[in-house]
Amino acid sequence: MVKVEVLRIGHRIIRDVRVTTHCALVARAFGAEKIIVTGEEDKSIEKTVKNVASSWGGNFKIKFSSNLKKEVEKKKKEEFTIVHLTMYGEKLEKKIKELRGKKKICLVAGAEKVPAWIYSESDYNISVGTQPHSEIASLAITLHEIFGGKELTKKFSKAKIKIIPQKKGKKTENKKKKAD
Amino acid sequence: MVKVEVLRIGHRIIRDVRVTTHCALVARAFGAEKIIVTGEEDKSIEKTVKNVASSWGGNFKIKFSSNLKKEVEKKKKEEFTIVHLTMYGEKLEKKIKELRGKKKICLVAGAEKVPAWIYSESDYNISVGTQPHSEIASLAITLHEIFGGKELTKKFSKAKIKIIPQKKGKKTENKKKKAD
Numbered sequence: 001m002v003k004v005e006v007l008r009i010g011h012r013i014i015r016d017v018r019v020t021t022h023c024a025l026v027a028r029a030f031g032a033e034k035i036i037v038t039g040e041e042d043k044s045i046e047k048t049v050k051n052v053a054s055s056w057g058g059n060f061k062i063k064f065s066s067n068l069k070k071e072v073e074k075k076k077k078e079e080f081t082i083v084h085l086t087m088y089g090e091k092l093e094k095k096i097k098e099l100r101g102k103k104k105i106c107l108v109a110g111a112e113k114v115p116a117w118i119y120s121e122s123d124y125n126i127s128v129g130t131q132p133h134s135e136i137a138s139l140a141i142t143l144h145e146i147f148g149g150k151e152l153t154k155k156f157s158k159a160k161i162k163i164i165p166q167k168k169g170k171k172t173e174n175k176k177k178k179a180d
Numbered sequence: 181m182v183k184v185e186v187l188r189i190g191h192r193i194i195r196d197v198r199v200t201t202h203c204a205l206v207a208r209a210f211g212a213e214k215i216i217v218t219g220e221e222d223k224s225i226e227k228t229v230k231n232v233a234s235s236w237g238g239n240f241k242i243k244f245s246s247n248l249k250k251e252v253e254k255k256k257k258e259e260f261t262i263v264h265l266t267m268y269g270e271k272l273e274k275k276i277k278e279l280r281g282k283k284k285i286c287l288v289a290g291a292e293k294v295p296a297w298i299y300s301e302s303d304y305n306i307s308v309g310t311q312p313h314s315e316i317a318s319l320a321i322t323l324h325e326i327f328g329g330k331e332l333t334k335k336f337s338k339a340k341i342k343i344i345p346q347k348k349g350k351k352t353e354n355k356k357k358k359a360d
Contacts, residue, residue, distance in 0.1 A: 019198055022314035029311035056311055088343055088350040093332060119348050129332045130343040131209035131236055133320075134202035140317035141324055152273060152309045163268055163310040168299050170268040 002146060003104045004032040005080065006139065009068055009118070010111030011039030022136045023109055024049045028060040030143035031151035032107070035061075038068040039111070057159030072108075072121060080106040082122040085138040086114065089125030096145050099124070107142060109135045182326060183284045184212040185260065186319065189248055189298070190291030191219030202316045203289055204229045208240040210323035211331035212287070215241075218248040219291070237339030252288075252301060260286040262302040265318040266294065269305030276325050279304070287322060289315045 006027040011020050020037060024045065027035045037045070041064040049062045065071050075082060081102045099105065108118060119125055128138040143151060164171040186207040191200045200217060204225065207215045217225070221244040229242045245251050255262060261282045279285065288298060299305055308318040323331060344351040 018195075019202070022199070022316060025311075025313040026317045029309050029313040030317070052312055086350075088346055088352075090345050090347060091332070093329060116349075119350075125346065125348060127343070127345060129209050129334075130345065131205075131336070132232055133205040133209040134316050136202060136314050136316040137206045137210070137320035140314070140320050144321055144324070149273060152271070154309075156311070163307070165270050165307060165310060166268055166305065167270060168305060169296075170266075170299075172268075 002100065002102055004143065004146065005034045005036065005075070005106050006032045007071060007075070007106055007108045008035055008037045008111075009039065009108060010113060011037050011042060012111075013040045013042050016111065017042065017045060019136065021045050021048055023139055024062055025052060026136055026140050026143070028053065028058065029151075030140055031147050031154055032143060033060065034063070036063050036065055036071055038065050038071060041066065055160050057156030059157070068115070072118075075106040078104065080104040081124070082106050082108060083124045083126055083142075084108040084110070084118055084122035085128065085135065085142060086110055086119070086125050087127045087130055087132060089127040091130075092126050092128050092142060092145060095124060095126055099146055100148075105146065107139060109139050111135070182280065182282055184323065184326065185255070185286050186212050186215045187251060187255070187286055187288045188215055188217045188291075189219065189288060190293060191217050191222060192291075193220045193222050196291065197222065197225060199316065201225050201228055203319055204242055205232060206316055206320050206323070208233065208238065209331075210320055211327050211334055212323060213240065214243070216243050216245055216251055218245050218251060221246065235340050237336030239337070248295070252298075255286040258284065260284040261304070262286050262288060263304045263306055263322075264288040264290070264298050264302035265308065265315065265322060266290055266299070266305050267307045267310055267312060269307040271310070272306050272308050272322060272325060275304060275306055279326055280328075285326065287319060289319050291315070
């Protein structure tokens with residue numbers, strides 16, 4: 001199975017807190033292993049995402065970095081295919097088969113301002129539709145298409161909370177902590 | 181083709197402005213015809229969404245309402261199937277075939293607090309994965325699955341701007357306004 005990491009770029013404290021948090025939670029829920037957030041370091045997001053990962057399981061990682069260029073170079077050295085999500089790129093539906101054949105993908109989720117070099121340095125510039133909408137939606141759809149829907153039934157190890165799907169209402173299974 | 185509208189509930193000014201805007205733009209870009217936002221009326225979102233619709237084409241509508249119950253009752257009278265998106269619901273992948281057979285669907289996208297009656301009044305409670313993530317992602321994936329990916333190539337009438345997909349960089353086609 002392809003290994004996917006997400007690079008969320010240009011984070012701004014306060015203004016982007018919820019959108020970046022949604023990006024991180026989507027990355028985790030849809031099968032990515034890690035999110036690297038560049039821009040302003042934001043401890044509140046790190047805390048939220050770590051709390052979710054601790055309760056809901058799995059090994060998802062979050063990291064902040066102030067140096068976007070360095071992060072892209074690092075991912076290239078680690079042999080990730082760099083896939084920049086942008087509404088100006090080639091259509092996802094035309095490139096999805098190629099992407100499914102990769103071993104490691106780094107999905108770059110843009111912000112308000114994307115430096116021009118990201119377009120040239122990326123192996124792919126990919127659009128999810130050609131309309132303005134949301135980097136959260138682009139990320140979710142791309143992960144959903146890469147993993148072919150299997151991500152929706154992914155098991156998260158060591159989960160303290162699990163949902164038992166219901167027609168009406170809410171039901172969860174809570175694993176009690178062992179006494180020390 | 182199934183007619184879809186979106187009901188975004190519990191909007192709060194400032195705090196939810198970007199998430200609700202993303203919901204509205206995703207609704208439009210992924211083939212819904214209208215979004216009804218309940219909660220606090222927010223002219224800034226209405227303006228953003230109308231501006232996008234004016235430049236990028238199509239007939240997408242946005243409406244605010246302070247009365248959620250009335251809006252749900254109205255959709256029921258208009259014979260919409262009410263589909264509440266919640267991580268506690270039945271799995272999307274198990275219900276998608278049924279949903280594709282409906283004529284009219286109203287997708288309810290939740291907020292921080294969802295009144296309990298929404299669960300019982302909805303025809304379906306549907307989860308996109310059973311992990312916490314984002315109502316924007318749930319909305320995008322559900323629309324993508326309902327329309328089977330065809331929404332990504334939807335034509336928007338009277339568009340002033342169109343994107344010409346590129347391997348690298350940005351290219352748009354701008355239709356000039358006719359002189360009076």
